[in-house]
Amino acid sequence: METGPGSDLQLDELPVTTTAAPTDSYSSYKDNLIGALLAIFGHLIISIALNLQKYSHVRLAGSKDPRSYFRTKTWWFGFLLMLLGETAVFSSYAFAPLSLIAPLSAVSLIASSIIGIIFIKEKWKPKEFFSCGLAIVGTYLLITFGPNSHEKMTGENIVKHLVSWPFLLYMLVEILAFCSLLYYYKQKNANYMIIILLLVALLGSTTVVTVKALAGMIMVSIRDTLQFGYPIFYIMFVCMVATAIAQASFLSQASQLYDSALIASVNYILCTTIAISAGAVFYLDFREEDVLHVCIFVLGCLIAFLGVFLITRNRKKPKSFEPYVSMNPMPGLQTMHDNGNAIQPDFGSSFSYGALASNDSLSEIYTPATLPVVSEEASSSLPYKVLDHNKTE
Template sequence: MDISPGTWNSSFGGAGSGGGSLSGPWYSTHKTQLLGALLAAASNFLISVSLNIQKCAHLRLVCRAEQKPYYRSKLWWCGITLLGLGELGNFTAYGFAPITLVAPLGCVSVTGSAFISVFFLKRTMRTADILGGTLTITGIYLLVTFTPNVPQELTARQVQNYLVSWPFLVYSIVEIIIFCILLYFYKRKAVKHIMVLLMMVALLASLTVIAVKAVSSMIALSVNGKMQLTHSIFYIMSVLMATSCAFQIKFLNQAMHLYEATAVVPINFVFFTTSAIISGVIFYREFQSATLLSVFMFLFGCLLSFLGVIIIARNKKEGHLQIPFIDCGHIPGQKLTGKIQPDSHSSCYGTLNKEDDSVKRQS
């Protein structure tokens, strides 16, 4: 890992790299992963647009005098369609760029949502949003510039070799032990701390990104004429991808149910990105030939992205729908003077206990 002037120039697009032009050596060697980075950034931005559109659709439905299910809203379906396209773009990006580059670009979704909400949800732009966005953009630039250049054509045989390599086997054993310990505290001890939940999400995410990278790369090779779909490893990785993703969503939804999104989003991003980078380094050996300077600047770019997301999410007030209360004094037969709040998990209002033990629910 030597740091030479040629390395510095090629990293920054200096004299040795053709001035950073599209015809320079840097672009020639990084054009595939640059395409993946642009695709990942655009996909995450599209996801942030879709989430804001869905939120806008829900708010419009609440304000209407005649209520109707959200799935009958054209605006909501528009948001869902964009969300599907964004996730498809993210999946495709793993076939062109390393995990260590695609995973951190999830910060585009958080940053984009902060700015897009100004237009869709009429929220005010904060100084923290501008500062966080600046740090995130700087971090993205460093990530793209100093990401290790590794071959992105992964055949089924290469994936099999990676799967049985001793570094990944050791990593898998350690990860399984940690996950089982966390799951024991979650199930048996009823410990539902945000760190416990999101650490389980991150451990599952490391398997998800490994499988997504393998499946996406094998599909890309098959489309280009090098058939990989006949190998059993393709279907093994597909099942691993679907299973780990399903459980990941389960624990993430649990965290979102128990804690505010302003706390879940930044912690989940940091945990997920860290876990994805570690899995990319161990499984796909993406930093095997990287220079010390590239590793340092890449990690510094990750740190800036983490800080940017945390600053944007910090002290961000969440909008809550105003749910009306029922004054018990206006209910026939009731002498209570308190108020009953609607049950957030039901379409009915809370139970009124009467002295004769008969129970009525007010809808």
């Protein structure tokens, strides 16, 4: 009789404990799917927007239209699409972990390759399809086996992560590495691509951490309570803007020195690697994941890296413009190219191809050359011999 109520109480409590976990697990996977789809959609729209703006520049350059590029409807349509894509990518950080969203930027490179096939009519070889297939398989593994940690991005939680000793140690190492690379780049003139892109990647890790915090606090403000009263929100906003501007500056410097396709692949690999490490340290993305899921996630990252590298490596580099005609001489024949001289010389300081520059002096150019005069002693002999011809000859 005494154990009856206790047993009934235990039976009443068991369903509450067993049904709560599957609901949370289902909602977390649903949030991961929403975040991944938003990121894929955003990067796809950004790729289309960039190609539209490039098409606007090319069309104006090949026509006699005196308008600037920002006065065309095509360029503004691409700009609006870029804003839409950036908004979708920003919103994706509010749903899924940072380590899952960061590698999905490979969608932009895959979409650019597909757009080149459809609109530009580029001819692809089997190795191009293989490269895109690798990137797609890696992206699928990233989404399927990505981290599933979800935390409410309130001001208190962000401050708690910000002052934790793992993140402080990580930030100390990152600051020391950034200052060392910046010293070699500025003071030692070490303009190596890997140094410039490492600077971009270190800044990018701070950018994605702040974007995740801002997007999460905005989502909490919409769903639950306002978070705009916390000073950490505005600190994160300033850090996001400052690091994004610094990234753009270093990327523009790198694009002036190296090939853009190579920059795109190396920058994706470095930025994704450091962003995943930042998410694992700051937001503890992999704290509840087993070893198998982490290993398959890393394998997906490596496959996506290989696919992106092969996509950019297989692109044909544009041929540089040669202002002078190059001729292949016969073997053993000495030409002006042997001494490094051009066939068509450039008179004056301005470039002139096939015509004279306006500041050239025609009298100096067309003055006939004179032979050197050799001084000889006066002699009675004539400088030349006169032959006598008789009529018999």
